[in-house]
Amino acid sequence: MTRPVKKKADKPRCGLCGKTKNLTKTECCGNWICDDEDRYVPFSFSRKSCSRNHRRYTLCGYHFNEGHEGDWKTCEQCRTDFEPEMVAWYGTNEYNFEKMPDPPTYEPTRCSKCKVVIKLATDSYSRSGDEYRCRNCTENEM
Numbered sequence: 001m002t003r004p005v006k007k008k009a010d011k012p013r014c015g016l017c018g019k020t021k022n023l024t025k026t027e028c029c030g031n032w033i034c035d036d037e038d039r040y041v042p043f044s045f046s047r048k049s050c051s052r053n054h055r056r057y058t059l060c061g062y063h064f065n066e067g068h069e070g071d072w073k074t075c076e077q078c079r080t081d082f083e084p085e086m087v088a089w090y091g092t093n094e095y096n097f098e099k100m101p102d103p104p105t106y107e108p109t110r111c112s113k114c115k116v117v118i119k120l121a122t123d124s125y126s127r128s129g130d131e132y133r134c135r136n137c138t139e140n141e142m
Helices: 048-056 060-067 076-080 084-092 135-141
Strands: 024-025 033-034 125-128 130-132
Touching: 033 048, 048 060, 060 076, 060 084, 076 125, 130 135
Parallel strands: none
Antiparallel strands: 024 033, 125 130
């Protein structure tokens, strides 16, 4: 006769990386996430912290931090606070638990001088008014 196998209770997991240790719940959406922001080195621009990434690089985190009402996925204020390219990135990147179902469409941002495409979320660039300069053109002008 065999004993029934006891099923272990599912441990909470970070909704971004899957780890099960040192977790906390996000203030914005109540999801389990690594409690690792204390390991961030200032000015390192590291993206290794799950909690920091969600808080700083998602509309969910922004919406909560700014005190907006309602759901971040339908918040008009969040959509107007950034360029459409950044709204799409903040709403659909890998630091989200849920993706924005209807991110805005946008024309790619181009360097005002050489016309190369600049990815605002990840590329180095400078900006003056409505003009963007890629890293190379910025460095050449310095």
